[in-house]
Amino acid sequence: MPQTPDTNRRVVLANRPEGLPDNETLRLETAPVPDPGPGEMLLRTIYLSLDPYMRGRMSDAKSYAEPVPIGGVMTGQVVAQVVASNLEEFAPGDHVLAGSGWQDYALSDGTQVLNLGPSPEHPSWALGILGMPGYTAHAGLLRIGEPKAGETVVVAAASGPVGATVGQIARIKGCRVVGIAGGAEKCAHVVDTLGFDACIDHRADDFEAQLKAACPDGIDVYFENVGGRVLYAVLPLLNPFARVPVCGMVAWYNETGLPDGPDHGPQIMGTILRQKVKMEGFIIFDSFPKSAQMEFVSDMTGWLKEGRVKYQEQVIEGLEAAPGALNDLLEGRNFGKMVVKVG
Amino acid sequence: MPQTPDTNRRVVLANRPEGLPDNETLRLETAPVPDPGPGEMLLRTIYLSLDPYMRGRMSDAKSYAEPVPIGGVMTGQVVAQVVASNLEEFAPGDHVLAGSGWQDYALSDGTQVLNLGPSPEHPSWALGILGMPGYTAHAGLLRIGEPKAGETVVVAAASGPVGATVGQIARIKGCRVVGIAGGAEKCAHVVDTLGFDACIDHRADDFEAQLKAACPDGIDVYFENVGGRVLYAVLPLLNPFARVPVCGMVAWYNETGLPDGPDHGPQIMGTILRQKVKMEGFIIFDSFPKSAQMEFVSDMTGWLKEGRVKYQEQVIEGLEAAPGALNDLLEGRNFGKMVVKVG
Numbered sequence: 001m002p003q004t005p006d007t008n009r010r011v012v013l014a015n016r017p018e019g020l021p022d023n024e025t026l027r028l029e030t031a032p033v034p035d036p037g038p039g040e041m042l043l044r045t046i047y048l049s050l051d052p053y054m055r056g057r058m059s060d061a062k063s064y065a066e067p068v069p070i071g072g073v074m075t076g077q078v079v080a081q082v083v084a085s086n087l088e089e090f091a092p093g094d095h096v097l098a099g100s101g102w103q104d105y106a107l108s109d110g111t112q113v114l115n116l117g118p119s120p121e122h123p124s125w126a127l128g129i130l131g132m133p134g135y136t137a138h139a140g141l142l143r144i145g146e147p148k149a150g151e152t153v154v155v156a157a158a159s160g161p162v163g164a165t166v167g168q169i170a171r172i173k174g175c176r177v178v179g180i181a182g183g184a185e186k187c188a189h190v191v192d193t194l195g196f197d198a199c200i201d202h203r204a205d206d207f208e209a210q211l212k213a214a215c216p217d218g219i220d221v222y223f224e225n226v227g228g229r230v231l232y233a234v235l236p237l238l239n240p241f242a243r244v245p246v247c248g249m250v251a252w253y254n255e256t257g258l259p260d261g262p263d264h265g266p267q268i269m270g271t272i273l274r275q276k277v278k279m280e281g282f283i284i285f286d287s288f289p290k291s292a293q294m295e296f297v298s299d300m301t302g303w304l305k306e307g308r309v310k311y312q313e314q315v316i317e318g319l320e321a322a323p324g325a326l327n328d329l330l331e332g333r334n335f336g337k338m339v340v341k342v343g
Numbered sequence: 344m345p346q347t348p349d350t351n352r353r354v355v356l357a358n359r360p361e362g363l364p365d366n367e368t369l370r371l372e373t374a375p376v377p378d379p380g381p382g383e384m385l386l387r388t389i390y391l392s393l394d395p396y397m398r399g400r401m402s403d404a405k406s407y408a409e410p411v412p413i414g415g416v417m418t419g420q421v422v423a424q425v426v427a428s429n430l431e432e433f434a435p436g437d438h439v440l441a442g443s444g445w446q447d448y449a450l451s452d453g454t455q456v457l458n459l460g461p462s463p464e465h466p467s468w469a470l471g472i473l474g475m476p477g478y479t480a481h482a483g484l485l486r487i488g489e490p491k492a493g494e495t496v497v498v499a500a501a502s503g504p505v506g507a508t509v510g511q512i513a514r515i516k517g518c519r520v521v522g523i524a525g526g527a528e529k530c531a532h533v534v535d536t537l538g539f540d541a542c543i544d545h546r547a548d549d550f551e552a553q554l555k556a557a558c559p560d561g562i563d564v565y566f567e568n569v570g571g572r573v574l575y576a577v578l579p580l581l582n583p584f585a586r587v588p589v590c591g592m593v594a595w596y597n598e599t600g601l602p603d604g605p606d607h608g609p610q611i612m613g614t615i616l617r618q619k620v621k622m623e624g625f626i627i628f629d630s631f632p633k634s635a636q637m638e639f640v641s642d643m644t645g646w647l648k649e650g651r652v653k654y655q656e657q658v659i660e661g662l663e664a665a666p667g668a669l670n671d672l673l674e675g676r677n678f679g680k681m682v683v684k685v686g
Contacts, residue, residue, distance in 0.1 A: 227612050240629075246616045252609040261604010266595040268611050269570050272624040273589045279622045281615040286583075 002318070003044070003104050003343030008033045009319055010103035013068045017058055020330060025058065026074065026323045033105045041085035043098055043106050048319070049077040049127035050326050050338040052250045074102040077132060078342070079116070079123045093118050097126045102322060104343060128161050128337035129311040130300060136247060136284045137165035138296040141223055142173075143288060144245035144280045149174030151220035152239075154211075156180040156230045158190045158199055159312070161337035162247065166223045167196050168309045169299075175221070178214045180230055182332045189335075194310060208233040218242075224279075227251045232264055235271045246281040250330065312336030345661070346387070346447050346686030351376045352662055353446035356411045360401055363673060368401065369417065369666045376448045384428035386441055386449050391662070392420040392470035393669050393681040395593045417445040420475060421685070422459070422466045436461045440469045445665060447686060471504045471680035472654040473643060479590060479627045480508035481639040484566055485516075486631060487588035487623045492517030494563035495582075497554075499523040499573045501533045501542055502655070504680035505590065509566045510539050511652045518564070521557045523573055525675045532678075536653055551576040561585075567622075570594045575607055578614045589624040593673065655679030 003009070007030050014027040036042045057075055060067045068075055078101070082094045087110045090096065095116040100106030116126055128134060147153050153170040157163040158179025167177045167190070179190040179199040187199035198214040200207060211233050218239035224231065227249030238244075252259075271277060282288070303309040314336045316325040322340045329338050346352070350373050357370040379385045396408075400418055403410045411418055421444070425437045430453045433439065440457040443449030459469055471477060490496050496513040500506040501522025510520045510533070522533040522542040530542035541557040543550060554576050561582040567574065570592030581587075595602075614620060625631070646652040657679045659668040665683045672681050 224612070227609065231608070231612065246612060249609070249612050249616060252613065258605035258607060258610060261606050262601035263604050264601060264606050264608035265574070265611060266570060266592070267601060268608060269567070269574065269589060269592050270595065272622055273592060273626075274624070276624045276626055276630055278624075279615055281617070281619045281621075283619055287619055 006033060007031075008103055008105040010073045010101075011319065011322060012071055012073055013058060015070070016060060016067075021055070021058060021323065021327060028320060034107050036084055036086055036107055038086055040107050040109055041087050041090050042083040043078075043080035043096065043100055043108055044083050045078045045080045045100065045104055045106070045319075045342040046095070047079040047124045047127055048102060048322060048340040048342050049131075050316070050322065050329050050334075050340060051076075051133070052248055052329060054326060055330055075099065076101050077127055079126055080106070090115060091118075095120050095123050097131065102319065104319065124313060124315070124339050125311065127339055128313060129165060129304065129309065130297070132284060133161035133337060134165050134300055135293060135296045137162045137223075138169060138299065139284065139288045139292045140245040140247050140282055141166050141169055141221070143292060144278075144282060145221040145223060145243045147173050147175045147221050150176075152176045152178065152215050152217055153221040153223065154178045154180065154215065154219050154234060154237075155223040156202070156226040157250065157332075158194075158196065159186040159335060160225075161311075162225055163223070164190070164194055164312065164336070165309065168194055168303075170221070171195055171197075172303065172308055176217075178211070178219075180211070180226075186335065189312075193312075202230055212237060221245075223247065225250065232267070235267055238271055238275050238277055240275050242275060242277045244277060244279040246279055250332075314338050316340045318342070349376060350374075351446055351448040353416045353444075354662065354665060355414055355416055356401060358413070359403060359410075364398070364401065364666065364670060371663060377450050379427055379429055379450055381429055383450050383452055384430050384433050385426040386421075386423035386439065386443055386451055387426050388421045388423045388443065388447055388449070388662075388685040389438070390422040390467045390470055391445060391665060391683040391685050392474075393659070393665065393672050393677075393683060394419070394476070395591055395672060397669060398593075398673055418442065419444050420470055422469055423449070433458060434461075438463050438466050440474065445662065447662065467656060467658075467682050468654065470682055471656060472508060472647065472652070473640070475627060476504035476680060477508050477643055478636060478639045480505045480566075481512060481642065482627065482631045482635045483588040483590050483625055484509050484512055484564070486635060487621075487625060488564040488566060488586045490516050490518045490564050493519075495519045495521065495558050495560055496564040496566065497521045497523065497558065497562050497577060497580075498566040499545070499569040500593065500675075501537075501539065502529040502678060503568075504654075505568055506566070507533070507537055507655065507679075508652065511537055511646075513564070514538055514540075515646065515651055519560075521554070521562075523554070523569075529678065532655075536655075545573055555580060564588075566590065568593065575610070578610055581614055581618050581620055583618050585618060585620045587620060587622040589622055593675075657681050659683045661685070 015024045017025045057068045082090050097114040153175045155163045155166045158181045170177045177196045179196045190196045190199040200210045219237045222234045222244045224246045225248040228251030319342045358367045360368045400411045438459040496518045498506045498509045501524045513520045520539045522539045533539045533542040543553045562580045565577045565587045567589045568591040571594030662685045
């Protein structure tokens with residue numbers, strides 16, 4: 001069922017999932033395409049971004065953002081095209097970056113919408129390397145991780161949009177960079193294409209030993225985006241005064257309540273104490289000043305132009321494929337930044 | 344067996360303990376009093392400081408300091424008097440702050456020894472409110488915790504030398520201060536004498552509910568010095584951008600290996616992420632610039648003189664009582680800063 005001009009397909013939250021989302025979690029609905037009133041414009045979605053944080057918005061547990069209400073359209077960043085506009089700053093045909101969610105059409109009053117112009121070179125990149133994942137990698141690594149040349153930086157989900165960018169920036173800053181990814185194919189990509197010094201397969205039985213061997217001088221910066229077994233393998237390797245920007249923990253997003261023991265609390269807190277570690281959580285649009293975003297855009301545009309940063313996208317065809325693709329992402333079956341081609 | 348001029352009693356580490364130290368852990372020995380050679384002085388211990396970190400030095404687990412070797416004198420800060428000196432900067436009769444450990448006499452070449460002069464007003468205070476515990480409280484709270492007027496600060500072991508000082512400094516800075524201590528007597532002291540806004544007994548069955556009720560606006564700074572159940576009760580109350588200086592975790596010092604589950608790792612890391620918390624471990628003599636110590640001495644001397652900071656000591660009589668007293672400290676049966684009057 002492709003996008004059409006007279007129907008608005010939308011994916012709404014039908015039930016809050018326990019653990020991984022299933023067939024009962026999301027529902028595809030149709031509605032009329034709305035008409036823009038005064039001070040509004042109509043947006044047609046071209047690309048929808050899929051990101052791990054979306055699992056969190058399905059739960060009503062305390063979080064940094066309001067959960068999606070039952071029956072509400074799933075939230076998500078999109079690149080859309082303006083169909084009709086009663087706003088001076090936006091003309092029909094303009095591409096925009098907006099938060100209009102999992103649907104074909106949306107009204108907007110222009111608040112928090114970025115105009116990308118009528119013909120951006122790579123429209124979908126605004127959802128990835130030049131958007132939130134790229135900015136997350138840049139600000140989290142540089143402003144909390146503070147990597148210095150010669151230090152060892154470790155990042156998991158190393159073939160994902162954030163991890164791949166963290167590692168490439170750390171390389172540019174002169175660090176030894178060790179990635180962690182799931183499977184030989186991803187690891188080969190991380191080393192051969194992205195230029196990491198090493199990449200360890202977290203599915204290996206001797207993962208902990210391999211990680212240790214790949215970090216002979218310990219770990220100075222661990223960019224935390226997975227949690228779980230990877231975190232517990234990293235802790236004993238952290239050097240004095242190591243920094244841990246905490247960006248995500250996809251390994252635990254489907255947990256309800258506390259998992260079975262043993263209790264790693266003393267290990268986490270003991271490492272922070274003994275090694276004088278700084279761990280700091282951040283949410284990209286809350287934690288940094290405006291200047292951080294300008295610095296990111298300037299750095300990243302230059303690096304992409306010079307070919308010093310490479311970017312890989314995985315394009316999913318059709319809005320109806322989005323729920324399954326999100327589960328693939330949550331279970332690590334993606335390869336690069338996932339975007340859904342909606343229309 | 345009191346201190347005598349011709350015998351050096353010393354407490355050595357006989358065996359590494361599992362869990363709490365027992366009768367096999369430490370051994371009282373005697374040895375001749377040594378003679379100072381050129382460039383040396385002889386120190387006679389007056390007060391020995393007892394501190395929770397001493398449990399860590401008994402283990403050979405990876406830590407921030409070398410363990411005490413088997414058969415070696417237990418480490419510890421002391422206030423001593425110079426008996427004989429071949430050093431220009433130290434004269435017989437001078438009081439000094441030194442790291443000469445659990446013994447009556449020690450030789451020193453003056454390295455890392457602070458001269459307190461011939462007649463300091465409160466010699467033992469150099470081990471507490473004007474020494475390492477006071478400095479730990481001051482620098483950890485102000486430089487990592489960064490409390491702002493009107494914020495809520497929580498500190499455990501609130502009647503202990505570090506906790507009591509943290510709370511009183513936070514009050515001076517205009518914060519709402521909630522202490523946690525063991526038992527009604529300690530809690531009364533913390534509120535009535537030290538001037539905290541509230542103090543919760545961590546032994547209460549409804550401790551978690553009481554803590555929540557005492558922090559109606561959440562927690563902005565948690566000065567971590569205990570770990571365990573207190574930490575897990577604090578986590579759900581942390582506000583966005585809360586700061587957690589990690590100074591110690593006495594609840595877990597006797598743990599060997601990981602305790603039974605459930606695993607609180609996801610809770611700790613999830614809180615750091617969602618609430619954008621900064622947790623930072625520090626070791627007082629590693630983590631801060633010289634200027635921090637000068638600022639501390641200047642602030643604290645003034646506050647003590649003005650009566651804005653109160654200080655409570657528990658004096659144990661005799662070196663032979665030190666091992667038992669250390670266990671009291673590790674199990675929370677102390678009241679104020681513990682010092683041993685050795686001679």
